[in-house]
Amino acid sequence: MPLIVRPHDSRQTPLAVIAVFRQIYESLRFAWQALRSNLLRTTLSLLGVTVGIFAIIAVFTIVDSLQRNIKETLGSLGTNVVYVQKWPFDFSGDYPWWKYFQRPEPKYTEYRLLADRLENAQAVVAMGGRGGITIKRGSNSLSARVSGVTFDYNKISDVPIAEGRYFVPQEVESARNVAIIGSTVAETLFPNQSAMGQSVQIAGLRFVVIGVGEKKGSGILEIGGDPDKRVIIPYGTFAKLFNSINPSLTIAVKGYESDKGLENLEGEIKGLLRARRSLRPQQEDSFAINRPEALAKFIGGIFAVLTVAGWFIGGFSMLVGGFGIANIMFVSVKERTNIIGIQKSLGAKNYVILLQFLFESVLLALVGGLVGIGLVYLMSFANLGSLDIQLSTGNILLGVMVSSLIGVVFGILPAALAARMNPVDAIRSK
Structure with missing residues (x-):
């Protein structure tokens, strides 16, 4: 028998694709009509999914917002920076505070040693702080944090200046009475006028304002207090005002990016300080070398727990909502058994019937999910102070x-x- 080759009709493929999309569209339209015809039942069914999606997305959104806020705050501590302090950033369960309490505070002479001898450091800074200090100008006053820093402080931490300038080396070395004030301090003490060149009183001494910082706003975890309510002065002046009897400070050291993990820098700091403090080889360090990354890692662990809790609470709610959707769909199949039989007798394929009910189920869950997402979006307009919630x-x-x-x-x-379903049995059902 000869082989007969039938010519391929190129029009059949587009027509078949169009037919499939038409069936999908009809399935979606049928599903939407079914949901609208039972509005109360639909609303009750999607509540579980709404609560579940709201719980999960709300937790994720809040965690993301907290992480962004804290990341910005920790960023103010500088990158590739280590801090030489008395107390370590140790967040383990066993914290021997009594041992750390006996350690000596870092001294200015140790800062000078590190500043002169360190080879793997870009900048070495001595800084101290005192909160609750009254800043006065005429009849205006407010309580602010006063920070004393050495000249390279702007290499460790960002100090954006909106008006004026940063310190010059001579001002810091000679401990002059000059100050850089935060935006809130400037607005409070100098309303409707420029603070540049004006004088303020700090602990009874007169200081000349040489700079006003840009407005930043307070973060959730603001190290050193609200940056807008802070006054920065030379460290020598700060020591004379507050630390003249027992001077103590924090030493910040910025390393090079090429020093992976800052291992060379930390090793050099340990060697110099141990020799300075005459520590024997078997003795523990009497100082701590802290990194902001340790704090970020600890906070990240807390966020991980919150994320798991959000999945657990939201997952349980969605499980309940899912069973509600399944129950409603079984009821819907039972109610429309006769219609299913008629559709099949008219030539409807099994996948068409499958898509009708599957689209109805997905549409029901999707509407519930969108309502939950909408509630999270509305939550982002709530005033939560320094926490800015953004739905990503x-x-x-x-x-x-x-x-x-x-x-x-x-x-x-x-x-x-x-x-x-068998079409004959479905048509006969009541």
């Missing part, structure tokens, strides 16, 4: 994906049951 695109997509997945998982069984 990633969290929106996560909510949409999770709610759609819930619709598929809990809707596939009722949809498969409807698709496998």
Whole structure:
């Protein structure tokens, strides 16, 4: 028998694709009509998914906002910076505070030693701080934090100046009475006028304002207090005012980016300080070399716990909502059994019936998820002080994906049951 080759009709493929999309569109339209016809039942069914998505996305959004806020705060401590202090950043369960309490405070002479001898440091800074200091100008006054720093402080931490300038070396070395004040200090003491060149009183001494900092706003974890309510003065002046009897300070050292892990810098600091303090080889360090990354790592662990808690609470709520969706879908299949039989007798394929009910389930869960995301968006307008809540695109997509997945998982069984019905038995059902 000769082989007959039939010519391929190129029009069949586009027509088949159009037919598939038309069936999908009809399935979506049918599902939407089914949900609208039972509005109360639909609303009750999507509540579980709404609560679940709201719990998960709200926790994720708050955690992201906290991380962003704290990251910005820790960024003010500088990158590639280590701090020589008395107390270590140790967040383990066993914290021998009594041992750390006996350690001596870092001294200015040790700062000078490190500043002169360190080879792996870009900058070495001595700094101290005292909170609750009254700053006066005429009849205006406020309580602020006064920080004393050495000249290279702006290499360790960002000091944005809105008006005026930073210190010059002579002002710091000779401990002159000059100050850089925060924006809130300037607005309070010098309303409706410039603070540049004006005088303020700190602990009874007159200081000339040489700079006003840019407005930053307070963070959740603001190390050193609100930057807008701070006054920076030369460290020598600060020591004369507050630390003349028992001077103590924090030494900040900035390393080079090429020093991976700042290992060379830390080793050099340890060697110099141990020799300075005459520590024997078997003795422990009497000082701590702290990194901001340790604090960030500890806070990250807390955020991980919060994230797991959000998944647990939200997952339980979505599980309840998923069972509600499955229950409603089984009821819907039962109510429309006769219609399913008629559709099949008219030539509807099994996958068409499957898609109708599966789309209905997904649409139900998706509407619930979008309502939950909308509630999180409304929450972002709440005034939570320094915490700025922002709903990210990633969290929106996560909510949409999770709610759609819930619709598929809990809707596939009722949809498969409807698709496998015998058309004759379905038409005869009442």
